[in-house]
Amino acid sequence: MVGWMGTWTQVEFLYGMVLCPVLSSVFVALLCRFEHAxxxxxxxxxxxxxxxxxxxxKMIWAWSLIGLTNTVLFGYFFVIGKLMGVSGIFPFISVLKLFFxxxxxxxxxxxxxxxxxxxxKNFALPIAINFAFVMPNVFISSSKYGKYYPWSQPAYAMTPENQLGVIQSLQDFYLVVIIIFVIFCIIGLFNFARIEFR
Structure with a gap:
């Protein structure tokens, strides 16, 4: 029978590769929707x-909503895995690290x-743009450049370390995540400070 980590890789592929990036855009768009109206x-x-x-x-709220979603998924993964009879002891710490x-x-x-x-101002446009970048995720994530692609990064982080053949070091991966975050955070803050809303 497939163990817990084998089962997790099946869940992670869909959630980390598609659902998590899409949900992030939906949460952010919702948080800005009422201010645009x-x-x-x-x-x-x-x-x-x-x-x-x-x-x-707004950024903290969006990140908190993703964290809440991950927590719910963590709970569902454990409960449904038990109900479906996944073999072995649940690797709580290992799975928790992947979620974080x-x-x-x-x-x-x-x-x-x-x-x-x-x-x-259009609520659907940022979500549509995000979805367009999610679509090639399967191909980009399997290349050595996938770790630089923000839409692939959640999937990389949720993949067990022994299956990350294209990443030489997780420290380098998280450094890339931090650098991309800081760059776009600065760009966003700089732009937001200069927008005149009407």
Missing amino acids: YGGWEQLLAFPISKNAVYLS GGWFATLPLIAIQLWLSTRL
């Missing part, structure tokens, strides 16, 4: 709160999506 940004920014604080709070890794690896995606969602 009926002059919401003007009303929000009329309060004595800096633009940077508003922008970063996947959560951390969504930061660049959230930074990119927040930048797009604050610029584009």
Whole structure:
């Protein structure tokens, strides 16, 4: 029978490769939707709160929602695995590390999506753009350049280390994640500070 880690790789392929990147764009777009409607940004920014604080709070909320989603998936994976009779002892620490890794690896995606969602008033457009970048994920993630592609990074982080043939070092991978996140966070903050909302 397939053990817990074998079962997890099947779940991770769909969730890390497709659902997690798509959900990140949906959460961010929802967090910006009401501000784009009926002059919401003007009303929000009329309060004595800096633009940077508003922008970063949206990012923290989006990241928290992804974390909540990962937690629910973690619970469902354990319960359904038990019900389906997955063999072996549940590797709690190993699976938990993969969940936290996947959560951390969504930061660049959230930074990119927040930048797009604050610029584009159309709710569906940032989601459509994100989906277009998710589509080639299967091909890009299997190449040596996949670790630089933000839409592949959650899948990499959720894959057991012994199956990561194209990544030489997880430290290098997480360094790439941090660098991409910082770059797009700075771009987003710089852009948001200069937008005049009407």
